[in-house]
Amino acid sequence: MPELRFRTNAKVERLIGRELITNNKIAIFEIIKNSYDAGAKKVEITFRNFLPFRDNNGTIVSDTRSYIKVCDNGKGMTLDEIKEYWMELGTPNKEKNRVEHFRVRDSQIESIARRVNGEKGIGRFGVDKIGSSLIMDSIDRHLSMRTIVKFNWEHFNNTNKLIEEVPCKYKIRNVPLGAHSGLSLKIKNLRDLWSQRDIIALKRSLRKFLSPIQAENDEFKILFHYEYKENGKVVRDSEELINDTFDYLKTNISTTLDINGNGFYEVYDKDEIVEEKNFNFESKHPFGAVELRIFYLDRYDKSIFSKKVGLTTREYGNIKIFRENFRILPYGESHNDWLEIDNKHAQGVFRTFATRDVIGYILLSYDPEKGNSGLRDATDRVGLIEDVPEFDELKNFVWMSIKILQEYVFNREKARAKEAVNILKIESASLKDDVVQMVSSFKNFVDKTEMPKTEKKMFYKELSTYGDELLRKADVVDNASKELDKKITVFAQITAKEGILYDMLHTIKNKLAVINAQIRGFSYQLDKLNVSISTTELDIAFQSISKLVEGALNKVNTSRLRKIIVPIDKVIQDVVDSYKPRLHEEKIEVLTILKSQEIMIRCNPEILKNNIFENLLDNSVKALQSINSKKIIIETEVDNSYVNIFFSDNGVGIIESKVPFIFSLWSSNTDGTGIGLATVKDSIEDMDGQIDYVELDDTNKKTTFRIRIPIIKNVGD
Template sequence: MKELFFRTNSKVESLIGRELITNNTIAIFELVKNSYDAGSSKVEIKFVDFLKSNNNSVISTENSYIEIRDNGSGMTLQEIKDYWMELGTPHKEEKKEVRIRDNQIKTVVNRIVNGEKGIGRFGVDKIGSKLLLESTSFVEEKKTVVYFDWNRFNDRSKLLEQIPCEYDLVDKDPNDITGLKLKISNLRDNWITKDIDNLKRDLKKFLSPIEEENNEFKIFFEYIYTENGEVINEKERIVNDSYEYLKTNIFAEIDTNGLVNFEIVDKGIVTDRHEYLYSDGAKFGAAKIQLYYVDSADKSIFTKKMGLRTSDYGNIKIFKDNFRIMPYGEPHNDWLEIDKRHAQGIFRTIGTRDLIGHILLSNDPENGNNVLKEATDRVGFIEDVPEFSNLKSFVWEIIKHLESYIFSRIKERAKETTKILQEESASIKNEAQDLLTTFNNIISSTNLPKDQKDEIFKEIQSKSKEFSKKINNIENASKQIENQIKIFSQITSKEGILFDMLHAIKNKLSVIDAQIMGFELDINDAGLDIKTDTLRIAFSDIYKFVDESLNKVKSSKLIKEKNNIQDILDEAIGFHNIKFKKENITLNTKFSTETIFVKCSKEAIKNVFDNLFSNSIKALSKITNKIITIESIIRDNNLEIYFSDNGSGIPEDKIPFIFSLWSSNTGGSGIGLASARDIIEDHGGKLLVVDLKKENISTTFLIKIPIVG
């Protein structure tokens, strides 16, 4: 059989270069990643012969060029031929990590390679049409200089491998260091100051916000321009300042005698400072700890600055002489079992999603940290020793100090807010009444006809009622907050009782299970046709709920699998069918989700449906013609389920608080809807109250949840 082979047209160079890479910032970012992968400890980015920064005016000229230089391993001529000049080289796939040596501390560290596709270097063509590559390697006496003219590759009549790139071998200068220098000229785009600022911002995301981690890889930025005949060189180090925007942190240090000093800083102000002797001592040696609490606003800022969520960044990392001890603090490494404890005290503890930070240790004998021995596989410390347990206990001590401050602050701020709301609403009410009286007096004193005066009085009275209604809503909101603070305080002191109750319920469920089995045997012996499937499903759901609540490892992170949403909904409907018949409730369904799958915890989503059914049944209790309607559609890659009833409805002033704890309008706790919303949001969706503006519908809940293929 004859054979055919692919050929590569020169057009491919632009397809994977300036056409694939969307902007200059991404192109430079790719080149910086290559420097990191080459084992560099620093990379310098120089903008040369640009104009002085001037708002949004063009600052690049025809003589401007960009130079990127690193101090990595460099490439030999053969490596340039084999790797740089080969499209899509698998070199980085085969060599997943490089080893670099810092000449000052003589320590070898491993670094995982970032790039794998082998095309990032073609981003140079996006920046400029000409490139001078200069590579200095340890193993060769001369350095290699290669000249690239990317415009040559615009000749579509040639194959990629037919277009030459000239090179020279040049003697090394005594001051030359190993590494790679890229000089990019004939810039394709006009640069403005905003482009420079965007580049600096994105480069920050490449770095860690922890200074100890940044010592391994530094980025320097130089901007060189001429002003009044003088060459000005502005140089700065790019640092990730994401931590600087976090408002609340605790810094603590302990010496070898167990003496602890800590201070809590909130919005730049030291709010708490203490010194005491740690009762368990410092068997692990001296240490420094810095922890940051991140609320929803902090998380948003951190994600914007870092380019990843706090949950993907990790939690509490350990460093020893500036080097990370893996895997502590990785996103899925909860080495302190923070979430396990958070599951037992959700109202008075913080989880890994709310906490980031680091612990600093040292090899200095005076610090005494050498008692913490690394495991034989070089991954982490030996953990089943008193010293490591002592370290964990101390970190927990510091976490609790931070937690105590956070939750006290939440309660105090809530109290202050409600007080202000109450005072302001009362003041506005009085002022409104005074204003109304003044208006009435003014109108009464005019010579307007009586019918016109009456019409004006009527209009003013109507507006006054609307205004009073809004003020009443504010007062109701403040009362809601005040009540929740009181109940919050009660719950935080009674969570231990709740946990014990769950244990007791689980034990009782085992007894009930045995009773059901005996009941089924009696039915079978008597030859009766009585179905116990629904009873079994209900028992199974209760048992799973209690068991998952007690599961300290998985309780805060539901296990999500691919499930057919229709099956879950049908099972929930089947469970409530007997109740529907008993209450004379008509269930209308219109589904378009028979083959739709979502990634979810089946039990959790079913629990949401159960909550909605229970609420509808309560709302329909005083209605004659009882109807529940469920409709589903697919919109923008989301499943939308509309869950409606024609019950008593939700009072307008209660709608803003319907998903708050203790907001029930039917005498319940209100926990059901609050829990349902949390579950849906944990699945990347939304639970909303919507108005369909249809007859015979008083309340509609909308569930939006992403679908999977």
């Protein structure tokens, strides 16, 4: 049957050039990326015949004589390669040959294997966005020929022609003595007026395009030249662009993940490793090997950063993605919160970072051995294809590292605050000693003088009054430091990883579950026994919630931390009894094996019930939803000066890769908020206790937590 075939109008060049590539910065970036793909170790950008810089950054510094030249020392092209690759739209050459091997002439001949970035075959047309005229000068890798091609992009505006009907003239020349392979692009008839601000912004962007890892900067360099005339002489300002943004930031996490999901992280503080751990990141949709580094900036760091970079951290952006040495836009730009960091910060301002608090980078590769093939560039050259599960898993992996760094930073700040209070206590005690010693010294001095008795008596009275006043002020400082110490502890416990609101809501949610279970339980009893139901338990539960809500509004009252001595068995039994209706409704068998009769502990009973046991019970109920024979086992045993509480269930268990992070913020294995276990951990540590996840060789105990709480042997302690 007859066939139809597409034809390509010359207008398509404009569509994929100046219209698809939206600004000059992206256009120059595309050119530099092509230089990298060509094996270049160096690319030079020269702004020639521009005007001198003035005080006003808005000053226009380009005119009709200005042009931009981009030169590299890559493999270059022969005439045949220009015809076959450069002159063909969407050529698949780079996509087929993801690894290129080059012989680059520098001080010596060396071989470079490099993963290419481009794969769409359209980046070359970005030069049309910059200027309407191009002179391409190419020397191939074998130094066999020099090819010069002239392009007038305005000729492609003729819609009466097909793109292959628009001629581009070329000439062949001998290779000059001492020349090296590479490509030179001279872009004339600039389409836009360039201001000082535009050039400064370009350099700033190119710095951010480069990898912040110094080893990679050594492999590929960008040199920037700016030429202008001043007093009749040509002045050339040159600099190497380097991304050194992270060199001075001291608090950060470095995480690596290999293609098999084996990972390792290190937390650094002032160039020292303060925490490190191996882990396994299990994923149904692996995204390959990844490296990342995330930096935390406090107020001082932000101030230095702004002076060094010329931008605030909010203006600079947050966590950026690099592939083979180059930025993938728009991730991490100031307007792009691709990880939804600020959204989570808004939900819990006390214990989470905002985008202004973190910057960092993620390193991906085109290397098939790294397994990043699921993270592909979008067709419009901006960003990655995001509607794939690999991209979501990448975000989960990044958040894992953010959580670890958050946990370290906030624990560090809490420790620093307590240290400051301790110093205040010491200084106030020293002040009181000094006052007493000073008053005594003055009295001894006056006793030895020839002063009349009446004057001595008056002096002693004034001295005593003055000394008492100093001691009173010292007591005020001492009491203030003690109260501040309590407030710090209260605040740390109130926030319980996510602030007042989350602490309140999480506890209320558990209480509501109890009420709901009681209602269902009473209905069950009504159907079964046909008797009246007492509302006592409901009244108690509602009153408890009322107290929680009221208490949440006054949580900085240090009486919340008041601890009393209670029998641990009674606390456990009370919690189990209040939960029985819900557990019955869920068909969960609860077994309590308590070997801690008459064992007393010091705690706040409400916190022990609400923040600890009810959270653990609530998590178990969720974990047991898909299990047929559901069991929760609570056991206690005495271990010297501690009571051990083992809390187990035979639910779905915890994924091995999540075990190291279960007490971290937002970590959840039951589709919850990920706050419960963080609250449990803080509350237990406030009692000088400890909670650990333990693995037992028992099929009835898929998940087990061991809680250790100090025993009060003498009630008067």
